[in-house]
Amino acid sequence: xxxxxxxxxxxxxxGMGIVDPIxxxxxxxxxxxxxxxxxxxxxxxxxxxxxxHVLRTIANSKAYQLSSEPTPSNASDSQNFAxxxxxxxxAETMLDAVDQVCGTQTNFNNMPASARAVDLxxxxxxxxxxxxxxxxxxxxxxxCDRSSGANVSQVLLLANSDEIENKVATEKGxxxx
Numbered sequence: 001x002x003x004x005x006x007x008x009x010x011x012x013x014x015g016m017g018i019v020d021p022i023x024x025x026x027x028x029x030x031x032x033x034x035x036x037x038x039x040x041x042x043x044x045x046x047x048x049x050x051x052x053h054v055l056r057t058i059a060n061s062k063a064y065q066l067s068s069e070p071t072p073s074n075a076s077d078s079q080n081f082a083x084x085x086x087x088x089x090x091a092e093t094m095l096d097a098v099d100q101v102c103g104t105q106t107n108f109n110n111m112p113a114s115a116r117a118v119d120l121x122x123x124x125x126x127x128x129x130x131x132x133x134x135x136x137x138x139x140x141x142x143x144c145d146r147s148s149g150a151n152v153s154q155v156l157l158l159a160n161s162d163e164i165e166n167k168v169a170t171e172k173g174x175x176x177x
Contacts, residue, residue: 002041006054007031010040013058015087020079032079088150091133092117098164103173129164132157 004025011017018040019031031037040054047053058064063081074082089097095117099106108115108125117127123135132153158164170176 002044003037005051006040006044007037009051009054010058013055013064014081015085016079032081091130091135092120094133095127095129098167101173101175102167102170103176104167104170129157129161 003019004023007017007019007025008022011020011022018033018037019025019029021029040057043057044050044054064084066082066084068084068086070083077083078085088094095106098104099116105113106117106127106129107113108117108120108127111120111125117130123130127135134149168175
């Protein structure tokens with residue numbers, strides 16, 4: 001259980017688990033760094049199962065703070081955390097980033113005007129943007145429910161949506177200025 005939880009937290013922060021796929025903890029699928037997984041698990045126990053401490057430890061690690069710019073020595077490395085492996089933003093973060101850059105605010109029914117997409121408690125708040133960019137139905141707590149692949153609907157939404165066009169056209173945000 002300890003290794004599974006620590007691996008899940010690592011995977012959430014790093015985009016890939018020490019054991020990858022995150023939930024495949026069989027002996028035939030060994031961790032890329034067993035010593036790291038053991039050390040994080042022992043620290044988790046020593047800190048009385050404090051998940052915030054584990055997240056803070058990962059965020060303060062050298063591996064988490066590495067540049068995504070490949071060097072000649074790590075260009076072909078894709079599993080040893082030799083650099084940050086760029087990944088797509090999740091739907092809620094993407095919408096909030098668009099709003100922040102454009103100086104706009106997306107309004108959600110029955111939520112305060114200042115609510116961001118990451119503040120939404122469940123998927124019941126209708127948003128074509130969030131659904132198109134892979135917002136999960138939250139049937140389980142697993143991040144694997146998210147769709148991370150790009151598709152034509154996303155391209156068309158960014159290129160042809162009146163909502164996105166109006167956000168980009170406003171002069172209130174950094175983009176307009």
